[in-house]
Amino acid sequence: MKFPFPYTPYPIQEEFMVKLYRVLEAGKIGIFESPTGTGKSLSLICGALSWLRDFEEKKRQEEARLLAVEPEGKDATKRSEKGSTESADSRGSSAEPDWITHFVQKKEEREAAHRLKEEQIRRKKREERLEQIRHNVQLKYASKRRRLEEEEMEHLLQLSKDILSNQGEPGGLEPLDQDEEDLIPAEYESDEEKKVGSRLSDEDDDDLEEEHVTKIYYCSRTHSQLAQFVHEVQKSPFSKETRLVSLGSRQNLCVNEEVRRLGAVQLINDRCMEMQKNKHEKKSTEEEAERKKRRLSRVACPFYSYEHMQFLRDEVLVEVKDIEELVALGKEVKACPYYGSRFAIPAAQLVVLPYQMLLHEATRNASGIKLKDQVVIIDEAHNLIDTITCIYSAQVHGSQLCCAHSQLSQYMERYRKRLKAKNLMYIKQILFLLEKFVTALGGNVKQNPNMQRIPQAGAQMKSINDFLFQCEIDNINLFKLFGFVERHEASGALRIRPEEQKMAGLQNFLQNLNEKQRKEGNPQSPPEEADDGPPKMASPLMHIEGFLTALTTANQDGRVILTRQGTLAQSSLKFLLLNPAVHFAQVLKECRAVIIAGGTMQPVADFREQLLTSVGVDAGRIEEFSCGHVIPPDNILPIVLCSGPSGQQLEFTYEKRTLPQMMEETGRILSNLCNVVPGGVVCFFPSYEYEKQVYVHWEKTGLLTRLAAKKKIFQEPKRANQVEQVLAEYAKCIKRCSHAGTTMTGALLFSVVGGKMSEGINFSDDLGRSVIMVGMPYPNIKSPELQEKMAYLDKTMPKTAGQAPGRMLIENLCMKAVNQSIGRAIRHRKDFASIVLLDHRYGRPAVLNKLPQWIRSRAQVKAAFGPAFAALRKFHSEKRSICDSVCA
Secondary structure: OOOOOOOOOOHHHHHHHHHHHHHHHHOOEEEEEOOOOOOHHHHHHHHHHHHHHHHHHHHHHHHHHHHOOOOOOHHHHHHHHHHHHHHHHHHHHHOOOHHHHHHHHHHHHHHHHHHHHHHHHHHHHHHHHHHHHHHHHHHHHHHHHHHHHHHHHHHHHHHHHHHHHHOOOOOOOOOOOHHHHOOOOOOOOOHHHOOHHHHHHHHHHHHOOOOOOOOEEEEEOOHHHHHHHHHHHHHOOOOOOOOEEEOOOHHHHOOOHHHHOOOOHHHHHHHHHHHHHHHOOOOOOHHHHHHHHHHHHHHOOOOOOHHHHHHHHHHHHHOOOOHHHHHHHHHHHOOOHHHHHHHOOOOOOEEEEEHHHHHOHHHHHHOOOOOOOOEEEEOOHHHHHHHHHHHOOEEEEHHHHHHHHHHHHHHHHHHHHHOOHHHHHHHHHHHHHHHHHHHHOOOOOOOOOOOOEOOOOEEEEEEHHHHHHHOOOOOOOHHHHHHHHHHHHOOOOOOOOHHHHHHHHHHHHHHHHHHHHHHHOOOOOOOOOOOOOOOOOOOOHHHHHHHHHHOOOOHHHEEEEEEEOOEOOOOEEEEEEOOOHHHHHHHHHHOOEEEEEEOOOOOOHHHHHHHHHHHOOOHHHEEEEEOOOOOOHHHEEEEEEOEOOOOOEOOOOOOOOOOHHHHHHHHHHHHHHHHHOOEEEEEEEOOHHHHHHHHHHHHHHOHHHHHHHHOEEEEOOOOHHHHHHHHHHHHHHHHHHHHHOOOOOEEEEEEEOOOOOOOOOOOOHHHHOEEEEEOOOOOOOOOHHHHHHHHHHHHHOOOEOOEOHHHHHHHHHHHHHHHHHHOOOOOOOOOOEEEEEEOHHHHOHHHHOOOOHHHHOOOEEEOOHHHHHHHHHHHHHHHHHHHHHHHO
16 A cells, blocks of 8 residues: 655554554544654654545545446346347348347437436536525525614614603613613523524524535644644645645634734633624614714724635635634735634545644534544544543632622623513522532622631532532523523634624623722722733633533533632632543544544553543454654663662652652762763653752752753743743753863753643753653642542443552553653654663563553663663763764
């Protein structure tokens, strides 16, 4: 099997593509591991697009076969005629008379003419049908625009009547400003209350939607990873023939500077929704138009133009473009890239998008993503389980609950007389819920959350049902209530249908109220967040909405954690998802095939058991593939070091790692390694706290001074915005030491497992000639969340090799973190590095087997420091001399 490739592929790339092709063809689920530097992205591109090309060709051939109308018995007639001719030749004078032959020929001509006429009729009908569909689509949009105009006119007329009829009446409604009119929602109907006619109307609309071609959805963790993938597609042989579209958030795709300046993603989403609503407002009279002119010119988005976005869609599908090129095109043609790219989804063959957009069902539906019979590739999937768990978990603080209650109370009092009875009922239910949530935390919703002390501090774990019973809200239909909040919050993650667009004003009202409360020093406004904290939400109801959604999860699949500490403002309610498979199951059910890929996927047991077999996926449908590395075997030296220079056994358990003798032994090992390892050394510690303890101890003993004389020391910062600066200085120092002939031989970087530098950072060549792992970074087993997860797995999963699933989870989490960290060094086929694991427990077979195969096969377990040091000195001496000769 041959694959188009920009260069001669490595043998492991060919193996990868063959396996990928077969998994896609068979409609299976594949778990693929290909180390960084082995060309994984290009293998995914060429393997998957080769399959898609062949699949489309087979589909075209099948369609051509079905469209070719063969007259019944045609083959039999041909065979009969052939036999008759042969018989006539053999009989000679006994052949059929001429009039019979002439009759048969005439009959065939008439049948051929009839077939041609039928085909012309069918072609004409197809063209008429396509024209009718295009006409219907135009009518659909025209009808929607006309309906919006009529609804707006009726709304204005009714408003005028209400104001006129109530003027002068003692208890009449006070007139509202135009902006406030939008804050009065139409009567809410839950999905089950909607009429059959509206359902039929929706179905009619669906029939007019553009058909989705078979496509591949490729998702990864960050926008930079997605951009890198698109660049690989542009370099591939498929760049000219593939229709690709890149999806992203408004924060990445918005081209309206007024909106982009807001910064926080939720504020951008809210402002975008508000601008869409104003874009649809129509001028009813000259006076009305004049009154709205200034406001509309200020808030209507000039880039939200259907015609321009259709043009942008066509341009996107003509040539492969990444996010930056898409934004540049949007600015050029005055079209919104965020919505224009979504219009391109149906016709696209390759859709590139972030994790969240595909894995979160509501966002997926709102984005127009349809997975039925499609292919999904999830790259950088080593943290897939954690990602799904995080997406569907939710947390609200006491300050947010109080703020939301205050805002809704004021809203209800202001517009009580104008609200529909059902809407008023739902608002009262939300207020009741908020009161009960605050009570569950031991507080009072009417008092300042920052001043309320919580006497009984601690964390309490509850099942969903127990929490609902405790709050006395088990009789409330949370599905309907969540739907109401979702509708009237006008969340940026969800699509706003025309009848919902006027709802965006509610959130704008709450935002303005929230800002007013902060300016006036209202005690119920939420506390200011730190600069490096999460982005501020426009309304605390966004958090409430997420929490209500989580509470609709099945009782056995989640837990609620009540954390009471300090004040009510610091206390929180958190929903913990225990079973991410229930959400991933929908993706597996709809898709033709799913590929879970990454540079380091070991140990794969978690993916197989927690995401696949637990929801009934047949083991025969799961395929695993792990390839080696392209580097020569002697370019990597993994060593498990069991003891230090003084003979101290290395065992960094929580109880032993803070002993002075253990920290001093670690310092001696590091000092010796810095003497023989050129360039950069990256040392990973289990946590920030332990790294700080060791650093302070080495300062006191003078070891830090001795280390600094050999290599300049850098520490990983806790703030994300400082990482780039530290890395730049680290690289600059190594480069300077390599060329200046100084006594220093590079730099030493202290990093933390699970920190900013343990994933996605490239320590290639001299930036990472050695990676040192201090101890085994087990997670905090005393964490209530982890204990509950372990208990859940012990209850629902079978034992593996006699080991309890909960205990295996702890070990797998540790080794996943280790594998990600030590994989930072080898980044291409000519790179070389040593990997030193400081802890005798790494030598256990069960632990060694959870290292990546390309590292495990070359690992050496050294009981004493002397032989290990000798091997490391020899390795780096040889590699440095080779490197120097090549450079010379």
